Amino acid sequence: MASGTQKMNSDFTIILLGTFAMTFMITVMFAFAYLYQKKINRKRIELTQIEELLRSEELKSAYALLEGQDKERQRVANDLHDRMGGQLSTLKIFLDLLEGTNLDTKQKELITKLQSSAQTSIEEVRSIAHDMSNSTLNYFGLQKAIEHLCEVISESKKINVTQHIEINVELSTELMRDLYQIIQELITNTLRHAQASKIHLELNALRDGINLIYEDNGTGFDSSAPYKGIGVRSLNMRTERYNGTVIIDSKLGKGTTFIIEIPSV
Amino acid sequence: MTLKEITILIADYSDYLVVLVAALSIIRFRKSSFFKVLTTYCLSLASLYTIATILARQGVNNWLVYHLIGVVEIVFAFILYKQLGLKKIWTLIFVTVLILYFADSIYVAISDYNELALNPKAEVYFVNHLGLSGGLLFILILGINFLWTLYKKEEVQEIGKYSIFYITSGITLYAGGAFFVHLYSSIIIDPEMSDDIFFYSWIMVAGLTYFKFILITIGLWYAKDE
Numbered sequence: 001m002a003s004g005t006q007k008m009n010s011d012f013t014i015i016l017l018g019t020f021a022m023t024f025m026i027t028v029m030f031a032f033a034y035l036y037q038k039k040i041n042r043k044r045i046e047l048t049q050i051e052e053l054l055r056s057e058e059l060k061s062a063y064a065l066l067e068g069q070d071k072e073r074q075r076v077a078n079d080l081h082d083r084m085g086g087q088l089s090t091l092k093i094f095l096d097l098l099e100g101t102n103l104d105t106k107q108k109e110l111i112t113k114l115q116s117s118a119q120t121s122i123e124e125v126r127s128i129a130h131d132m133s134n135s136t137l138n139y140f141g142l143q144k145a146i147e148h149l150c151e152v153i154s155e156s157k158k159i160n161v162t163q164h165i166e167i168n169v170e171l172s173t174e175l176m177r178d179l180y181q182i183i184q185e186l187i188t189n190t191l192r193h194a195q196a197s198k199i200h201l202e203l204n205a206l207r208d209g210i211n212l213i214y215e216d217n218g219t220g221f222d223s224s225a226p227y228k229g230i231g232v233r234s235l236n237m238r239t240e241r242y243n244g245t246v247i248i249d250s251k252l253g254k255g256t257t258f259i260i261e262i263p264s265v
Numbered sequence: 266m267t268l269k270e271i272t273i274l275i276a277d278y279s280d281y282l283v284v285l286v287a288a289l290s291i292i293r294f295r296k297s298s299f300f301k302v303l304t305t306y307c308l309s310l311a312s313l314y315t316i317a318t319i320l321a322r323q324g325v326n327n328w329l330v331y332h333l334i335g336v337v338e339i340v341f342a343f344i345l346y347k348q349l350g351l352k353k354i355w356t357l358i359f360v361t362v363l364i365l366y367f368a369d370s371i372y373v374a375i376s377d378y379n380e381l382a383l384n385p386k387a388e389v390y391f392v393n394h395l396g397l398s399g400g401l402l403f404i405l406i407l408g409i410n411f412l413w414t415l416y417k418k419e420e421v422q423e424i425g426k427y428s429i430f431y432i433t434s435g436i437t438l439y440a441g442g443a444f445f446v447h448l449y450s451s452i453i454i455d456p457e458m459s460d461d462i463f464f465y466s467w468i469m470v471a472g473l474t475y476f477k478f479i480l481i482t483i484g485l486w487y488a489k490d491e
Contacts, residue, residue: 010392015462015465018442018444018445018446018465018466019469020471021441021444021445022442022469022472024441024474025437025438025442026476028439028441029434029437029438032412032416033424033425033430036415036416036421037417037423037424039416039419040419040421040422040423040424041472043419044422072376159427
């Protein structure tokens with residue numbers, strides 16, 4: 001009887017241990033798969049966050065680079081205008097003073113030539129300084145300036161800027177500057193707020209008018225909301241100068257499109 | 266048909282499952298060394314199980330074939346994991362395990378034949394349970410080592426679609442469960458023990474075999490996308 005009970009207990013122990021071993025192995029496999037995937041998913045989220053952070057930092061750098069370039073040009077332009085222009089003006093004053101003194105004909109001729117040369121230099125320096133303050137725009141024209149701007153932004157490698165520009169009419173310097181600044185303002189807004197990866201702009205300046213379409217694939221905003229930022233207001237002001245219109249099409253999470261139309265110029 | 270009879274029928278077919286998996290491994294053949302080894306492993310097992318079944322039906326003792334199956338399990342598990350990257354120390358452990366396995370096989374064969382010579386009616390099973398348990402423990406540790414490496418390296422993005430995870434899980438799961446059964450096999454086959462415990466152990470090994478081959482099948486299925 002006792003031997004029978006002992007045998008049953010032994011049977012039971014082996015069955016129990018066997019079942020436990022099998023269940024344990026299966027559980028371990030499932031637990032491993034679950035824990036592994038959880039770990040990988042957590043790492044993936046962390047990586048995405050780091051990438052986003054890096055991306056925003058790189059965009060900040062691109063923006064800073066753009067701002068830096070403009071500031072540097074402005075500084076050189078101011079230096080040229082104030083220092084070089086100042087020195088040349090002083091030189092001309094001295095030459096004017098020298099003109100009143102007792103000089104022979106040859107010397108007077110030479111002074112007149114020097115005065116003329118100084119005057120030309122003053123005007124040249126002023127002109128260069130003025131051109132430099134308007135950066136690439138005045139050197140190469142609107143198309144090249146916009147292309148250069150797009151290249152600088154694209155160099156960040158985190159935002160791709162594509163453009164299509166067709167200019168078939170001669171534009172005034174003011175209009176070129178305003179259009180350039182509108183585009184600059186739009187890009188700046190995208191870089192600052194939209195978290196976009198793509199920008200596409202199309203500019204057509206034809207006889208019957210100017211048409212600018214600017215699109216980004218960023219976070220967008222509610223364009224029907226009454227409040228508009230300073231950027232949008234400045235955009236409206238610049239466009240209204242030429243009796244133009246601004247149409248904004250944006251929805252949260254759906255990117256933003258700006259359509260700017262300026263009638264015949 | 267009673268539930269027990271259905272269970273026996275299902276368990277009976279567990280050994281044949283390897284033939285299907287071997288066929289599938291040929292159909293889904295992949296050129297990577299891991300899958301070449303896997304196909305060879307499945308084909309070797311399928312051949313040996315077929316021979317064992319034929320011998321059993323002819324009333325010939327097939328213990329030698331089962332000892333060979335043990336060797337195939339250990340050798341191929343090692344080669345499979347070697348394809349996934351193993352340190353040199355594992356080769357030394359593998360050789361040791363294999364030597365112990367052969368030593369136990371020879372010892373069991375000699376002692377059981379001696380017993381038969383003394384008593385032709387003696388119940389001998391030629392089970393090399395120590396060598397086999399050692400081999401299965403080796404496979405189990407190889408599996409755990411692989412999973413640990415996988416966990417540390419974090420190279421696989423979706424474990425649920427990783428073919429090698431399923432294949433190695435099948436092999437590890439089988440080794441883990443069967444290790445226990447073979448460790449206690451001397452008790453299980455003891456004539457003093459009830460038939461139920463033998464039946465339970467046999468069902469458990471059959472269940473593990475199903476698990477192993479189903480997981481290898483899933484692995485082969487996912488391999489096509491890799």
